Amino acid sequence: MxxxxxxxxxxxxxxxxxxxxxxxxxxxxxxxxxxxxxxxxxxxxxxxxxxxxxxxxxxxxxxxxxxxxxxxxxxxxxxxxxxxxxxxxxxxxxxxxxIDPDTFxxxxxxxxxxxxxxxxxxxxxxxxxxxxxxxxxxxxxxxxxxxxxxxxxxxxxxxxxxxxxxxxxxxxxxxxxxxxxxxxxxxxxxxxxxxxxxxxxxxxxxxxxxxxxxxxxxxxxxxxxxxxxxxxxVQLAKLDAWTQRRRQIAARYDAELTSVRTPKVARDAWHVYHQYTITIEQDRDGFRERLAELGVGSGVYYPTPIHRLAPYSFSVADLPVTERAAETVLSLPVYPLLDDEQVGQVIEAVNSL
Structure with missing residues (x-):
């Protein structure tokens, strides 16, 4: 995995x-x-x-x-x-x-x-x-x-x-x-x-x-x-190289993922890809389960908007873009320790679904 x-x-x-x-x-x-x-x-x-x-x-x-x-x-x-x-x-x-539907x-x-x-x-x-x-x-x-x-x-x-x-x-x-x-x-x-x-x-x-x-x-x-x-x-001294690796992995995902909506980047923005977050329009949770069966972990950030959490139940906010994002986002592995073969495995698994 x-x-x-x-x-x-x-x-x-x-x-x-x-x-x-x-x-x-x-x-x-x-x-x-x-x-x-x-x-x-x-x-x-x-x-x-x-x-x-x-x-x-x-x-x-x-x-x-x-x-x-x-x-x-x-x-x-x-x-x-x-x-x-x-x-x-x-x-x-x-x-x-x-939120903005493209940048979150x-x-x-x-x-x-x-x-x-x-x-x-x-x-x-x-x-x-x-x-x-x-x-x-x-x-x-x-x-x-x-x-x-x-x-x-x-x-x-x-x-x-x-x-x-x-x-x-x-x-x-x-x-x-x-x-x-x-x-x-x-x-x-x-x-x-x-x-x-x-x-x-x-x-x-x-x-x-x-x-x-x-x-x-x-x-x-x-x-x-x-x-x-x-x-x-110690980590600060390594940050530039790690950031470049994250962006390299993200660029490969952008180019090779064909079956999902990949993240958009605003004009003049330098994205450092703490998460590489795709959008699964239907049955995100089922997609995630099948991805795990193929040996690829993923994360959902965030499954419940804050205004829907118990401490904030007083909120009457109408946030349709937020609600939709919470239902459809899925974050793929993008950390620098991934090697090229693992990145390929992620791409193959996502595209197969």
Whole structure:
């Protein structure tokens, strides 16, 4: 069986972990600081604040922006629940907008239709590694005085035109979960171009302190470990080659898959293919089962839109494109560890169905 996803943990990562463990300095030390500096090169030199997960990155972004009870934040429903959860745990209300049927990212027209006087922010998700329509969402947010928090959990190294994902919003949030395009075992990164927000984020991730026992605000323990940061630094050095491999596999799928709808890429978008997501118009789940019988794993991201999940049952959102996507999407293996023979096996299996 070719698995749907597989984390990369090689000897370089193991050596980095052992090296840090032997120092005895394992939590938010020099490795974290170096990781932040090195990651900044991916996002036009913006400040980077390392945390313990992508969810923490989103949550702290909301807190740093002062978002809370009485506020509304526009989010897609076609995403992982963390996108909405990070809003809800502040006491603010996630308001769901529909997606573009080609990119699966927020539809700017749908976003505009749900903005109210209570709206304070938009959370564009760069889903599956495809950048959201920031060329439309940034001006829209500007006209309404709204903050932008980019959910870039799946889109490290993606870009729109010459601008990298992470350099558009007031903050941007990356995830380093093990199956992401790069990982730090578990972790996240918050990116911002605002020095005031950067300082607040650094306070919030460490119990409200920049100096030990000098608590300035009420904060949390969302620190990244030096062990995780060391892995992240190793992976960051490999990211360019891995991204090229993902794009190479995707290009072959584009050229050779004949029986399904393959993903579309918007003009000026640099897609990094965290997922290669096809569309199965009829009996997606049956197709997936038959694919597994042929030795090919796959994933459904996401089978239930967020606004249909129990915590958000209050929502009355009408999201037909989201509903259809949840019924028809299927993600094929696209990770760099796949060899050419395995890629061929995936293509042969899909086309045979």
């Amino acid at each position: 070719i698995p749907a996803a597989r984390p990369e943990i090689g000897q370089d990562e193991i050596d980095a972990v052992v090296r840090v463990l032997r120092t005895g300095r394992v939590v938010q030390g020099p490795e974290v600081a170096d990781f932040e500096q090195e990651f900044g090169k991916l996002v036009d030199g913006r400040a980077c604040v390392a945390v313990n997960s992508g969810t923490s990155a989103l949550h702290l972004s909301m807190l740093a922006l002062g978002i809370g009870p009485g506020d509304e934040v526009v989010v897609p429903s076609f995403s992982f629940a963390a996108t909405a959860n990070a809003v809800a745990v502040t006491g603010a209300a996630p308001v769901f907008a529909d 990212c927020l539809d700017p027209e749908s976003v505009a239709s749900v903005i109210t006087p209570r709206t304070v922010a938009i959370v564009p998700v760069h889903l599956f590694g495809h950048p959201a329509a920031m060329d439309e969402l940034v001006p829209l947010a500007g006209r309404h005085g709204l903050a932008i928090v980019e959910d870039a959990a799946q889109a490290v190294a993606a870009r729109l035109g010459d601008t990298p994902v992470g350099a558009f919003g007031d903050t941007a949030c990356f995830s380093f979960y093990p199956t992401k395009n790069m990982h730090s075992l578990e972790g996240g990164m918050i990116v911002t171009g605002d020095p005031h927000l950067e300082r607040k984020l650094r306070l919030l991730r460490n119990q409200g302190m920049l100096k030990q026992y000098e608590n300035e605000v009420v904060g949390l323990n969302n620190r990244m470990t030096d062990v995780g940061a060391a892995v992240g630094r």
